[in-house]
Amino acid sequence: MKRQELWSAVVVCTCIAVCLAFIPSSWAEKPIELTFSVFFPPTHAHAVASMDMAKEIETRSNGRVKITVFPGGTLTKAPAVYAGVVDGISDMGHSVFAYTRGRFPMMEAIDLPFGYPSGKVASRVAYEFYNAMNPKELKDVKVLSIHAHGPSVLAAKKDVNSLDDIKGLKVRCTGLSSKLAEYLGAAPVAMPQNAAYAALQKGVVEGTFCPIETLKGWKQGEVIDHVIESKALGYTTSMFVVMNKKKYEALPEDIQQIFDEVGAEWVEKYGQVWDDADQEGRQFVEELGRNIHGLSAEEEAKWEKAIHPVIEEYQKKVEKKGLPGVQAVKLIQELLAQ
Template identity: 30%
Template sequence: MKKTLSYSIALAALIGMAGCSQSKDSAAVDTQEATTLRFAHFWPATSATHTKVFAPWAKKIEEESGGRLKVEIFPSATLAKADAAYEATAKGTVDIGSQLQGYTNGRFPLTQITELPGLSNSATQMNCMLQTLYDDGVIASEYEDTHLLFMMGTGPGGIHTVDKPINEPNDLKGQRIRRPSAIAGDIIEAAGGTPVGLPVTDVYTSLQRGVLDGLSLPWDAMGSFKLTELANTHTNIPFYSSAIVVTMNKGKYDNLPQDLKQVIDDNSGQMMAALAGKVFDEEDDKFMAEAKAQGDVMIDIPDPLNDPLWKGPLEAGTKKYLQDISALGLDADTVYQKAKEASAACKS
């Protein structure tokens, strides 16, 4: 009886210790420090790009990782400049970054072929084309120093001025127009305007001070950066689109456990490209409608490649860009053909 009692007490103590150990182990898992990913971009925190694309993406990553991944977003170029987010991501200064490829002229020459006129009529089409070319390996070599998450792209960019109607190329003569990329700049210059390289975050004050006469941007960006408060004359001419990349530091991704890599992978690629395209298209429609409602002047040139006045400058700009890229030893013509094929397949 005594032996039995002693055995029972010992067994109970052992079970209690095991339970305590399990409880401690559970607590350790529960309190395991999450991996925080710092995400830098240049859009305002109030923009749809932030609130409808990046913030929901970050929340989904956190939820699907069970809280083991957290994404801390730094909008408005607070952590990396608008033209340096990709490089900051590659170096590990930030963990995730997004920027326009056109902000670093010459860094993504093959990708920027997708920006040429006639290749996309909507952000949805642009995003699909970009992601397809990356997935098919056509432009993937330009991103080997990071882990690419997904491609985005804007809707067609137009020309927006202060009190100066731009009906034809001659109207651009003497006009200082902010250009978002070298491609857009070549076309503006071919049409007679003076392209000015300037971060979009500086455009508002430059318009206010008369440093610029106008700018070239899609409607989404016009609204996001409140430029419709100043520019009141708009030429809706689809002469370029802007490519955008969202990418992750390669080392940061590689060091994640496989299940967390899977969470990232499940929220990358064509699915996110499509979501972003839908958001950009909706914002384009919204801000254009608002400008019309406030009485702004609208000039529509929907098919400039077949317009007798605009066709020349657009073709000249396209030819110059492809020749410049070919001169670097790159197969620009093949990529341009692949872009046309992807564009046709992605047409909505």
């Protein structure tokens, strides 16, 4: 009897072992759960792009990774997204370098008015610049993706056709675009994008420097009357998707590779989103009946001359800190020429 019981136990154990061997790893393993803080509002094309990025990582991991996205600054506000990732408040974060002014001196170079023709070009240049320079300021996170918008415009409540018109105009801006405002004679008002609508509506600011997509994506076209285009405003605003370094390093190597590959692929995807959104933004303000125009050739030359010192000032400032400002500007110009 004992022998029969022993044999039955052996058979049962063998069956259990065989069954366990055939259970998919995605069933046997508990998913790696991560949080992703995104400053864009949930309906914005870039919030959607970030959600798609998270889904792509989940799909390629065969369910071994689960990412919960918190759009609209619901987990960490726009200026706190980067620090939130470093401190572990969120595992991943998507926001703007310029919202933490002074923390990213090398990445500031990307935002200078080099005359970026499109979001795809600006995003490629920004990502390649990061890879080439490998700045120390980003050593406390794992950089997954970097992107940047296409050329900016001045969206204002009053029409602007000259330097005299913009003089003293209260313009919402961030980072180095505040320097453009100063050199053009405007009054810069540092403010994140998500505060601009109410500020324009209430008259706290009279205009905003932004890519034209913002006028639809953030609905700001509803509270402005004029859109002024100029090569002098051909700056960009670079943005990051980063991950908590310890969380990344704790991932299995094959999962790390998925994050690396998807992050690199999303540089172009984010760039294309910018370009598509710019087209939609232009159409949006046209349908609202807003006045869109450029400057006269004579006035355009004045604006470009007025903002030229911004690049030289940047180089001098970062060189004094022992950072390669001249090299940074040269590299960006070379990448743009490719």
